[in-house]
Amino acid sequence: MGTHRIFGHVPGYREGYEFSSRLDLSASGVHAPRQAGISGSQREGADSIVLSGKYEDDEDHGNLLIYTGHGGRDPESGKQVTDQELVRNNLALALSCQKGLPVRVIRGSDPGNPFAPPEGYRYDGLFRVEDYWRETGRSGFTVWRFRLRKIDQE
DNA sequence: TCCATGCGCGGCC
DNA sequence: GGCCGCGCAGTGG
Numbered sequence: 001m002g003t004h005r006i007f008g009h010v011p012g013y014r015e016g017y018e019f020s021s022r023l024d025l026s027a028s029g030v031h032a033p034r035q036a037g038i039s040g041s042q043r044e045g046a047d048s049i050v051l052s053g054k055y056e057d058d059e060d061h062g063n064l065l066i067y068t069g070h071g072g073r074d075p076e077s078g079k080q081v082t083d084q085e086l087v088r089n090n091l092a093l094a095l096s097c098q099k100g101l102p103v104r105v106i107r108g109s110d111p112g113n114p115f116a117p118p119e120g121y122r123y124d125g126l127f128r129v130e131d132y133w134r135e136t137g138r139s140g141f142t143v144w145r146f147r148l149r150k151i152d153q154e
Numbered sequence: 155t156c157c158a159t160g161c162g163c164g165g166c167c
Numbered sequence: 168g169g170c171c172g173c174g175c176a177g178t179g180g
Contacts, residue, residue, distance in 0.1 A: 026178080032179060034158085035157085035177090035179090036157080036159075054159045070157085073159090
């Protein structure tokens, strides 16, 4: 499946399409990983991300996102417990920034986020990674942050 | 290899 | 019905 990574819209799934679960989302090809928030590879770049509201340093401003890289979290508490590194899918997102590749954004339900769907997951269109940097997160550990802005459609 | 922004279920109120 | 904690599962990066 990883041999045919699609950048941009996946045929048959327009912006606003809703999925009931990560399994459905995975089967569609809009976001293949069943758990991970970032889909991509270090060689090609990242093609999609999921926002679920579970990363303490994430910010959702609608057309502007600050997305946190992965890694360094305690699986039980969800808190950052070590520094994140620019490897694996964090590096894939950085590559998407350098190449200017479109990234599909999927939002998962999140009661605290007015931009999130009430339930399940929703494809919210294409964004570009404008910038990325390393900083100290709320936890005090290093996190990688990615700023994504929605691509205007005509 | 090992991790990953799940998920269902049962207990409890 | 809703919340929460537990632990299993299965695949792609």
